[in-house]
Amino acid sequence: MANYVELNGIRTWYDEQGTGEPLILLHPGGVGVDSRAFEPNLPALAAHFHVFLPERRGHGHTPDADGPYSYELMAEDTIHFLEQVVGGPARVLGISDGAVVALLVAHKRPDLVQRLICAAGPFHRSGWVASAIEPGLETPEFLIISYGEVSPDGKEHYRVVQKKLDQMHALGPTLTKDDLKSIGCRTLVMVSDDDEVPLEHAVDFYRAVPDGELAVIPGTSHGLLVEKPDLCNKILVDFLTLDPIATFAPIRRA
């Protein structure tokens, strides 16, 4: 059931599905990209969890607001969402820009994140391949159409959103490996084998988080959750519902 809530001065749209413990899904960023990105994953996740799908400012049904974007601001909005709508801690899964927002929420407010999944997102902006955040690129027509379908600000406002996102990507995120030491919850770092986040950065991310696990999904790109939904859903649900399996000859966790 879709609904609106006033958060940080923004009339924020969110959807809810399923029952159980809360799971927040944070969509990718970009013009025309919103909670619809999780469609292939929702049935599997909502079978186990009370899933919340908030749309961030300037994305999907949620209007834009004056002023620049930053990952920190998006994380602040998300913290308000957790406090006001969910009413406490939750498992949080973010993809691409949403992964960065999820990570910042866990960094700022460890009390609000029980388990964290960062899919296809870096902890530092140097962890994007250059083409992923190159500013001033022409927005593909299908994304402009997608934006216009749901944005309350009208299709043409996409130019403003695009510019603000370019600025956000130019500045953040700027977490260091040292910062990641304070992430206290079990964390799954997940990328494709052909991602906008290079494999080496994903391995660094995984090593720096104290209770980190790493998933690389073969034969997929930045759209991994949509490209291989069955495999990804299995891995996501296992991580979210099960305890770590007993290990016979641990090295990293010895």
Next chain:
Amino acid sequence: MTTQNHPGTPVESGYVPVNGLEMYYEIHGSGRPLVLLHGNLSTIGTSFGKVLPKLASTRRIIAVEQQGHGHTADIDRPFSLEQWAQDTAALLGHLKIEQADFFGYSSGGAVALEIALRSPALVRKLVWAGGTSYRRDGLYPELLKASEAMKPEDLDGSPFQQEYASIAPHPENWHRLVAKIVDLDRATLGWPREAIASVKAPTLLIIGDSDIVRPEHVVEMFRLLGGGVVGDLVGLPRSQLAVLPGTTHMTLTDRAEWLASMITAFLDAPMPETT
């Protein structure tokens, strides 16, 4: 091992005389051939018990047991990956299989790679899961130390030894098997980078995130095989990489559902056009 491994009843099994060995094999299912190669000290059951039935539902599995492992009795000959590659190729020749997909677990993957280098026409696609590496220093140093120091009696009572006791023709040879594996590990040098880069078969590399191999090393290996590129610019690479979360070397084969899903998708995809 968390549970017993039962690969199910084969449609055919037997022994083939190759290079002085009576080499054991099993066939499960029907369809395009997929050869399974077990790890050191292991058997068809302990390496593939959980995943084999899932793979056999869509293809013809040929699973073998190498010299001195499982049902295949040892002979007076040191262990070597090159020799096992030749034995396996000879067995497949005997079964009139001209080309197959290969899935090796741990050192079985090294044997599969050796076959791909020696007999490229025999290998359609290659999957190496667990310990996936091309140089010894790709493994964690503490693992190398532990394996150097391993004594034949250290694995008494392990699932491997128990399986050996129940199926090997000479269960009393267990300690000799362990000693020969320690020698094999010492003698294994790996391959030069050029050899890896020359592999023609599309290759799927799989490790656990807490495997015996450093993830950094398998990423290097993946890049040698043409992976780690921007597919939208230069086309999809012929090789793929998977890392399984929360998974060690030993528990990798417990991830049967994940493995079957990614291996089936990789093998079912059409062969890339040769350039």
